[in-house]
Amino acid sequence: MLRTSSPILAPIREKVEAGERLTAEDGLVLESPEAPLPEVGELANLVRERKNGNAGYYNINTHLNATNICVYRCTFCAFRSDLRDPKGYWMNDEQVLARGAEAVENGCTEMHIVGGLHHQAKYDWYRKVISLLNDNYPTLHLKAWTPVEIDWFARLTKKPIRWVLEDMKEAGLGSLPGGGAEIFHPEIRHQICEHKADASRWFETHREAHSLGLRSNCTMLYGHIEQPYHRIDHLIRLRELQDETGGLQTYIPLSYHPENNRLGIERKIEKPSGLMDLRQMAIGRLMLDNIDHIKAYWIMLGIETAQISLSYGADDIDGTVRHELIYHDAGATTPEVMSVADIERVIRETGREPIERDTLYRRVERDAESWRAGEKIVAAV
Ligand code: SF4
Numbered sequence: 001m002l003r004t005s006s007p008i009l010a011p012i013r014e015k016v017e018a019g020e021r022l023t024a025e026d027g028l029v030l031e032s033p034e035a036p037l038p039e040v041g042e043l044a045n046l047v048r049e050r051k052n053g054n055a056g057y058y059n060i061n062t063h064l065n066a067t068n069i070c071v072y073r074c075t076f077c078a079f080r081s082d083l084r085d086p087k088g089y090w091m092n093d094e095q096v097l098a099r100g101a102e103a104v105e106n107g108c109t110e111m112h113i114v115g116g117l118h119h120q121a122k123y124d125w126y127r128k129v130i131s132l133l134n135d136n137y138p139t140l141h142l143k144a145w146t147p148v149e150i151d152w153f154a155r156l157t158k159k160p161i162r163w164v165l166e167d168m169k170e171a172g173l174g175s176l177p178g179g180g181a182e183i184f185h186p187e188i189r190h191q192i193c194e195h196k197a198d199a200s201r202w203f204e205t206h207r208e209a210h211s212l213g214l215r216s217n218c219t220m221l222y223g224h225i226e227q228p229y230h231r232i233d234h235l236i237r238l239r240e241l242q243d244e245t246g247g248l249q250t251y252i253p254l255s256y257h258p259e260n261n262r263l264g265i266e267r268k269i270e271k272p273s274g275l276m277d278l279r280q281m282a283i284g285r286l287m288l289d290n291i292d293h294i295k296a297y298w299i300m301l302g303i304e305t306a307q308i309s310l311s312y313g314a315d316d317i318d319g320t321v322r323h324e325l326i327y328h329d330a331g332a333t334t335p336e337v338m339s340v341a342d343i344e345r346v347i348r349e350t351g352r353e354p355i356e357r358d359t360l361y362r363r364v365e366r367d368a369e370s371w372r373a374g375e376k377i378v379a380a381v
Contacts, residue, residue, distance in 0.1 A: 005039075006034075006035065006036050006039050008029060008032070008034050008035055009029070009035055009036075009039050009040070009043070011026075012026050012029060012030065012043065012286075013043060016043045016046060016047065016286065017046070019050075021289055022286055022287055022289070024232050024233070024236055026286075026287075027228075027231075027232035027235065027236070027283060027286075027287050028228055028229065028232055030279075030282070030283045030286060030287075031228035031231065031232065031279070031283065032228075037275055037278060037279055037282075040279060040282045040283070040286075041278060041282045041311065041312040041313070043282070043286060044281070044282035044283075044285040044286050044312055044313030045311050045312065045313065047285050047286060047289070047313065048285055048294070048311075048313050048314070048315055051292060051315070052292070052293070052315035054351070054352055054353050055315055055352065055353055055355050055377070056310055056315065056316070056317065056347035056348075056350065056352030056353060056354050056355065057293070057315055057316040057317075057355050057356075057357045057361070057377075058316065058317055058318065058319055058320070058343050058344075058347065058354060058355075058356060058357070059109055059110055059318070059319040059320075059356060059357055059358060059359065059364070060106070060107050060108050060109055060110075060319055060320050060340065060356065060364075061108055061109065061110040061111070061112060061318070061319035061320060061321060062099065062102070062103040062106070062108045062110075062111050062112070062321070062322045062323055063111070063112045063113075063321065063322065063323045063324050063325070064096070064099050064111055064112070064113045064115075064129075064323065065079070065113075065114060065115040065116075065323075065325050065326065066090070066091040066095075066096060066113070066115050066129050067088075067089060067090040067091065067115050067116045067118045067121065068080060068081045068087070068088060068089060068115065068116045068325070069081050069082070069083055069085075069088045069089070069090060069116045069118045069119065070115075070116030070117050070118070071116075071117045071118075071119050071152075072116075072117060072148075072193065072195055072196050073195075073262075074182075074192060074193040074196065075191070075192050075193070075261065075262040075263040075266075076182070076192055076193075076221065076224060076256060076261050076262075076263045076264075076330075077261055077330075078257070078259060078260035078261040078326075078329040078330035078331070079116070079325055079326045079329045079330070080116055081116070083118075083119050083120075090118060090121070093128070093132060096129055096132055096133065097132060097133075097136060099111070099323070100132070100133045100136055100137040100140060101136075101137070102322075103137065103140055103322075104137050104139065104140060106322070107340075107366075107371065108140060108320075109139070109140070109141060109358045109359065109364060109371060109373075110140065110141045110142075110143055110319070110358065110359045111133065111140050111141070111142055111143070111144075112143050112144075112177055113129065113130075113142060113143070113144035113145065114144070114145065114146055114149065114177060114179055114326075115149075117148070117149065117152045122156065123153050123156040123157045126145075126149070126153060127167065127168065127171050129144075130142055130144060130168055130171040130172045130173055131171040131172055133172065134171060134172020135172070138172075139370075139371075141174040141175070141358060141359040141360070142172055142173055142174045143174060143175045143176065143177050143217075143359055144168070144173055144174075144176070144177070145168065145173070145176065145177075146176070146177055146178075146179040146180030147176075147180045147197050147201055147202040147204075147205035147206065148179075148180035148196045148197045148202075149180075150164050150165065150168075150176075150197075150205045151196070151197035151201045151205065152197075153168075161201070161204055161205050161208050162208045162212070165205070165208055165209055165212055165214065166212060169212060169214065173214070174214075174359060175209075175214050175215045175216055175217075175249075175359055175360070176205070176206065176209050176214060176215075176216035176217070177216070177217055178216065178217030178218040178219035178250070178251070178252050179219055180196070180197060180202060181202055181218055181219045181220060181221070181234070181238075182220075182221045183220065183221060183222075183226045183230050183231070183234055184199035184202070184233065184234050184237055185199075185226070185230040185233050185234065186198070186199070187230065188225060188226045188230050191225060192224065192225070192263060199237070203237070203241055206218070206241060206245070206247065206248070207241065207244070207245060209247065210245035210246070210247025211245070214247070215247055215248075215249050215360060216247055216248060216249070217248065217249055217250045217251070217252060217295075218238050218241075218248050218250075218251050218252070218291075219251070219252045219253070219254050220234050220235070220238075220251075220253055220254065220280075220284075221254045221256055222253060222254070222255065222256060222272065222276075222280050223255050223256040223269075223271070223272030223276055223277075223280075224256040224258075224263055224264075224267075224269055225263070225267065225269070231280070231283070232283075232287070235283070235284065235287040235288060236287070238251065238288060238291070239287065239288055239289070239290060239291075242288070242290045242291055243290060246290075248291050249291070249292060249293060249360070249361060250291065250292070250293040250294065250295050250316060251284050251288050251291050251293070251294050251295070252294075252295040252297055252318075253277075253280040253281055253284050253294075254297065254300060255271070255272050255276075255277050255280070255300050255301060256269070256271070256272060257271060257300070257327055257330035257331045257332055258270065258271055258330070258331065259330050259331030260329060260330055260331065261330060264330075271331075274302075274304075274305045274308075277301055277305050277309070278305070278308060278309060278312045281294065281296060281309045281312045281313045281314050282312045282313045284313060285312075285313025285314070286313070292361070293315055293316050293361065294313050294314045294315060294316070295314060295316040295317065295318055296309030296310065296314035296316070296317050296318075297317070297318045298317045298318060298334060298338070298346070299318065299321055299324050299327050299328075299332060299334050300327045300332060300334075302333075302334055303334065303346055306346070307346060307347075307349060307350045308350075310347070310350045310352050311350065316357075317343070317346070317347065319343070320337060320338050320339065320340060320343055321336070321337055321338065322336065322337040323336070324336055340356075355377070357377060358373045360373070360376070361376060361377045362374055362375060362376050362377065363375055363377060
């Protein structure tokens with residue numbers, strides 16, 4: 001039985017209890033400071049437990065950002081580098097392979113691959129990153145390239161997005177991460193990343209990927225210059241895509257970090273509070289009724305907020321992670337890697353049951369030497 005009692009939330013409570021879809025207007029109510037956060041969280045937790053029970057999912061994963069040199073200048077980005085900046089780097093084949101070897105030695109099931117759009121890199125280099133890793137370390141699931149990158153590859157090759165995805169899939173691409181979404185609404189997108197792939201290209205990429213049998217994730221970067229209606233618009237667009245294709249696995253709300261990037265410095269933006277982080281987690285769970293999983297990315301939120309998030313709608317806290325650069329460049333103070341024992345303890349401390357999953361949400365079964373993907377974890381709809 002729910003304890004929620006705030007009048008402003010009463011109609012929403014009724015809908016959530018009945019399993020009915022919330023409207024954009026409901027979303028704006030959830031955004032309102034008059035909607036008490038603990039009650040919003042309680043409603044999100046109801047949905048979370050209905051879909052995922054007591055599970056707290058994680059995986060053993062690593063990141064690869066094979067270059068940070070980027071033609072774009074998104075104002076929120078602390079990771080990118082100019083071509084001749086001493087901070088810039090561009091990995092060769094040996095460095096990429098070394099990361100694959102390290103990942104496999106450490107039991108990783110997934111490599112998350114994103115990065116800059118190097119002024120001089122040809123499409124073949126990006127493809128080779130995937131084929132080298134896939135050919136040499138076939139047990140690693142390669143979750144790679146946001147729609148911003150796929151759109152860039154389409155420009156480099158002068159081919160359609162579908163062709164790029166088919167070609168990357170042939171090279172070993174396993175699924176798409178959720179990045180590059182930022183805020184879809186043009187009022188904001190034009191101010192923070194005006195040149196890169198717009199919302200329609202982002203959706204086209206995911207739609208095509210799903211039609212090719214690839215699964216993907218989705219994100220929203222919040223807590224900078226956007227307003228609540230931009231965030232709700234963003235979530236509704238994601239929900240509509242999911243109604244159409246069913247290919248989105250996980251939504252990851254991304255909390256803006258203001259250090260070392262133009263947006264934070266020029267507009268003097270403060271980092272979103274922990275309360276804002278929890279509200280966005282809960283709103284994501286409540287609005288995205290057709291997406292199975294909500295992730296509290298501990299690297300970005302901090303471990304404590306990620307733990308609380310497991311009662312505010314989230315059922316997953318990402319993975320052990322190694323080599324994360326993007327949020328650490330923007331001021332994240334979290335560790336760069338967590339051991340399996342630590343991530344399981346972090347989940348268990350919240351009362352949830354830690355479950356190791358692979359990228360496609362299958363239970364991971366391990367023996368001393370190797371691992372295999374077991375049954376698909378089926379979330380209730
Ligand atoms: S967010 Fe991505 S596309 Fe934008 S500047 Fe940074 S690396 Fe480049």
